[in-house]
Amino acid sequence: MSQLNAIGLTQAEIDERTFISQVYLWMATALVVTAVIAALVANDIAFVVQIYSSGLIWVFFIGELALVVALGALINRLSAPVATMLFFGYAALNGVTLSIIFLAYTDASIASTFLVTAGTFGAMSVYGFFTKRDLTTIGNFLVMGLLGFVIASVVNLFLRSEAIYWITTYAGILIFVGLTAYDTQKIKRMASGGIAEGEVARKASILGALTLYLDFINLFLLLLRVMGRRR
Helix, strand or coil, rough: HHHHHCCCHHHHHHHHHHHHHHHHHHHHHHHHHHHHHHHHHHHHHHHHHHHCCCCCHHHHHHHHHHHHHHHHCCCCCCCCCHHHHHHHHHHHHHHHCCCHHHHEEEEEHHHHHHHHHHHHHHHHHHHHHHCCCCCCHHHHHHHHHHHHHHHHHHHHHHHCCHHHHHHHHHHCCCCCCCCHHHHHHHHHHHHCCCCEEEEEHHHHHHHHHHHHHHHHHHHHHHHHHHHHCCC
């Protein structure tokens, strides 16, 4: 803190940088949790096959959805430790559901796709942070596009159309690339607007981390459809 003061930053700028650093730290830690859990679960092939063949996977999916809804809707009623626990609980559950990718794709293609995702996410996050352009209009358009993407994906679970599959894949990539920049700008504005210290700041940083985590994971999964090599 004193070092930042020494280079001429105001207290508001220091608070802003601290908040944003916390957001990315939470997000990165959650990604590590997801990756470790996914890799560990994937080592037990029989267990992975069982949860997918028995329908237990839907319990995990519903659990993930419940955790995200709880974090978004009840954040003001939750304590910071509980919000943090739910966030990492979601990351862990996501690791279980994503373990299947280690059985479906080669390790090399998963690694290369992760690096491409990280590079793309990083570039768009930097753009969203430094651009002077207001991304609100684009962001609203992307949110509507995301709704269409979700609806089309659900419908295609029944239609099983290869054309729809690839259209939603490439459209989804563009949507989440854009959302990364938009969400980054929103988080920066949140920080610039002043975040109270303590629990309020902690919970706000958790929500910001969840948003960016979802952008990263969805972008990774969509890119894996394109770049992944099947076993």
